[in-house]
Amino acid sequence: MSEVKTRRVKLLYFAWVREKVGSGGEEVELPQDVATVADVIDWLKTRGPQFDEAFARPELIRAAVDKVHVKPAAPIAGVREIAFFPPVTGG
Amino acid sequence: MAVKVQREDFDIAAEIAAMTAGRTDIGAIVTFTGRVRGDEGHVAKMTLEHYPGMTEAELSRIEADAQARWPLQASLIVHRVGELVPGDNIVLVVTASAHRQAAFEAAGFLMDYLKTRAPFWKKVTTASGESAWVEARQGDESATRRWS
Numbered sequence: 149m150s151e152v153k154t155r156r157v158k159l160l161y162f163a164w165v166r167e168k169v170g171s172g173g174e175e176v177e178l179p180q181d182v183a184t185v186a187d188v189i190d191w192l193k194t195r196g197p198q199f200d201e202a203f204a205r206p207e208l209i210r211a212a213v214d215k216v217h218v219k220p221a222a223p224i225a226g227v228r229e230i231a232f233f234p235p236v237t238g239g
Numbered sequence: 240m241a242v243k244v245q246r247e248d249f250d251i252a253a254e255i256a257a258m259t260a261g262r263t264d265i266g267a268i269v270t271f272t273g274r275v276r277g278d279e280g281h282v283a284k285m286t287l288e289h290y291p292g293m294t295e296a297e298l299s300r301i302e303a304d305a306q307a308r309w310p311l312q313a314s315l316i317v318h319r320v321g322e323l324v325p326g327d328n329i330v331l332v333v334t335a336s337a338h339r340q341a342a343f344e345a346a347g348f349l350m351d352y353l354k355t356r357a358p359f360w361k362k363v364t365t366a367s368g369e370s371a372w373v374e375a376r377q378g379d380e381s382a383t384r385r386w387s
Contacts (some may be wrong), residue, residue, distance in 0.1 A: 163288055163360035164372045215293035217356065231290060231358075235375035238287070238318060238359025239273055239330055239350060 155180065157224070159188075161202070162233035165209065168202035179225075185211045186220035188230060203232075210235055240306065240314055242298035244289060246321040258313045258335060265312045267339040269346040271332040277325030283366045287320045287329070290358035294318070301352040307336070308348065309341040316349060318359065338362050346387055355383045 162174040182191050189206060192199040203209060211218055212231045224230060241247075251270055259265055277286045298316050305314060313335040323329060332349045336342040361373040 162290055162358065172279050212293055212358070213294050231293070233358065234372065235358065236355065236358050237361045237373045238357045239354035
C-alpha cells in the first residue's frame with residue numbers, strides 16, 4: 149500500500165493566468181498518467197475553455213513546484229503545490 | 240542578510256542605520272532603489288502581485304547566491320506589493336562590504352536576478368482606466384545571463 153501516492157495537489161495561478169482561469173487556485177485529483185508539469189498543462193486544457201485560453205501559448209507559461217522554478221519536463225511525483233504564471237516582472 | 244516583502248514604503252536611511260548599527264567591518268554600502276515611472280502621464284497606477292511564500296524563498300536563494308560570489312558583510316532586499324502610483328518606491332537593494340567593488344557588483348547581480356527570478360507581476364492602469372500586465376523584457380534575461 150505504501151506504493152500508492154496521493155495524487156491530490158494544490159494548483160495556483162497568478163497574474164493573467166489567474167485572470168484567464170478565473171481563480172487563484174484549487175485542489176485537484178490528478179489522473180495517474182499525469183507525470184510532469186507539461187502533462188498537468190495538457191490535462192488542465194481538457195477541463196474547459198478558460199484553461200484552453202489561459203494555456204494557449206505554452207511559451208509564455210512558467211511553473212514552480214513546491215515554490216521552486218521548474219521546467220515543463222519536471223516530474224510531479226510527491227509534490228504538494230504546482231503554480232502557473234507568466235514570466236515575472238518585478239524589480 | 241534579510242529579505243522583506245511588504246505593502247508599506249521603506250526608509251533607506253533607517254534600513255542602512257539598522258544594517259550598520261554597532262559595526263565597524265563595513266567600509267562600503269551600495270543602494271539601488273526602483274521607483275514607479277509615470278511615463279509622461281500615461282501610468283495612473285501600478286499593481287504588484289506576488290506568490291506569497293515562494294517570493295521570500297526565491298529572494299533568499301538569490302541573496303545566498305550573491306553571498307557565495309562576493310564577500311558581503313550584509314545585504315538587504317525590500318520589495319513592495321499592492322497598489323502603487325508614479326513616484327512610489329518599488330524595490331530597495333542594499334549591499335555592504337569591506338571594499339566597494341563587491342558591494343557594487345553584488346547590487347547589480349541581486350537586481351538582475353530579482354527581475355528574472357522573483358515571482359512578482361506588475362499590472363499598469365492608465366489614466367483612461369485601461370489596465371494591462373507588464374510583459375517581461377528580453378533585456379532583463381540577457382542582463383542576468385552575464386553573471387553565469
